[in-house]
Amino acid sequence: MEMLTFSHVEKHFGEKKVLQDASFSVPEHTIFGFIGKNGAGKTTAMKLILGLLACDSGEILVNGFPVRYGNTRTNRFIGYLPDVPEFYPYMTPTEYLHFCGEVAGMPAKECKARAKELLRLVGLEKERGRIKGFSRGMKQRLGIAQALFGRPKLLICDEPTSALDPAGRKELLDILAAAKEQSAVLFSTHILSDVEHICDKVAFLHEGRVALHGSLEKIRRLRKSTSMEIEMERPEDAKTLLAAFPYLQQKGRTHLQQEGTGMASGLSMQCGWQKGNAHLLLEDTARLPEILHFLAGQELPIQRMERKEPTLEDLFLEVIAK
Ligand SMILES: Nc1ncnc2c1ncn2[C@@H]1O[C@H](COP(=O)(O)OP(=O)(O)OP(=O)(O)O)[C@@H](O)[C@H]1O
Numbered sequence: 001m002e003m004l005t006f007s008h009v010e011k012h013f014g015e016k017k018v019l020q021d022a023s024f025s026v027p028e029h030t031i032f033g034f035i036g037k038n039g040a041g042k043t044t045a046m047k048l049i050l051g052l053l054a055c056d057s058g059e060i061l062v063n064g065f066p067v068r069y070g071n072t073r074t075n076r077f078i079g080y081l082p083d084v085p086e087f088y089p090y091m092t093p094t095e096y097l098h099f100c101g102e103v104a105g106m107p108a109k110e111c112k113a114r115a116k117e118l119l120r121l122v123g124l125e126k127e128r129g130r131i132k133g134f135s136r137g138m139k140q141r142l143g144i145a146q147a148l149f150g151r152p153k154l155l156i157c158d159e160p161t162s163a164l165d166p167a168g169r170k171e172l173l174d175i176l177a178a179a180k181e182q183s184a185v186l187f188s189t190h191i192l193s194d195v196e197h198i199c200d201k202v203a204f205l206h207e208g209r210v211a212l213h214g215s216l217e218k219i220r221r222l223r224k225s226t227s228m229e230i231e232m233e234r235p236e237d238a239k240t241l242l243a244a245f246p247y248l249q250q251k252g253r254t255h256l257q258q259e260g261t262g263m264a265s266g267l268s269m270q271c272g273w274q275k276g277n278a279h280l281l282l283e284d285t286a287r288l289p290e291i292l293h294f295l296a297g298q299e300l301p302i303q304r305m306e307r308k309e310p311t312l313e314d315l316f317l318e319v320i321a322k
């Protein structure tokens with residue numbers, strides 16, 4: 001069952017086309033990564049789902065029901081964490097969640113139990129201080145607790161990890177992974193390592209269009225890498241190899257940093273020939289036999305040889321280069 005269906009949605013602001021023929025869907029119990037650089041239209045898409053903006057054409061269904069601009073009834077299925085969540089700063093997290101439950105008309109006893117359960121889920125159960133003293137990570141975690149309060153079928157989080165340090169991001173991703181048990185999760189990001197860690201499905205949004213959409217495995221399979229990384233035991237042997245086969249590359253090892261990589265913070269590129277570097281890249285593996293023949297003939301020891309699998313970042317860069 002699809003929790004969210006976005007079909008052929010168009011949205012313009014004046015002359016500016018922000019979303020064009022955008023289609024994707026989020027099945028239940030799925031974590032869906034909505035990827036796009038700044039200005040790609042991620043927040044606009046979320047506001048359309050929440051009925052805060054009107055589509056120019058196309059249709060959005062939440063739990064099978066159509067979204068209507070204005071006070072849409074489909075919001076009863078949705079929990080929403082905006083990119084910059086706002087709270088009453090003088091409240092404690094427990095008071096805040098009780099308040100949210102009261103506003104939603106939940107009986108006091110149920111409200112208390114739910115608040116306790118959620119504060120435990122987001123790791124704030126021992127926090128007695130007021131929200132005004134909270135770090136950004138704590139506020140994001142409280143925001144998720146609030147968004148989950150009404151047991152939504154669809155949890156929407158707008159860049160929940162962007163402002164967090166690596167430890168905070170890991171905690172938040174763990175919370176989203178736990179939330180998948182009860183809700184489908186749609187979260188936007190430009191941090192591709194976050195997507196690789198927890199998402200089941202992804203959509204790349206580029207210039208208002210869904211450029212690529214599907215399961216992470218399917219997207220990875222789209223491009224089978226043909227390049228090979230060769231690491232020599234001794235840097236001087238890498239130089240010998242390079243002199244014999246000038247088509248080998250000294251640079252271009254692009255990879256995701258383990259932590260903190262994002263397009264906002266700049267791509268993590270390991271480029272250039274560093275002194276003592278024993279790494280080479282062979283783009284066309286059809287030429288591997290002649291290299292192996294040379295290595296054997298010269299008795300040059302290899303440290304490692306590995307097919308270079310395309311990362312999500314490689315794929316994304318390909319998509320936005322088109
Ligand atoms: N209310 C508005 N009026 C006019 N233009 C808008 C409005 N809201 C968004 N836009 C424009 O629509 C485009 C997409 O904006 P949006 O906020 O959806 O991008 P985003 O993918 O969420 O970006 P970011 O990663 O920076 O949050 C931008 O060019 C933005 O300037």
Ligand SMILES: [Mg+2]
Pocket residue numbers: 042043044083158
């Ligand atoms: Mg945004």
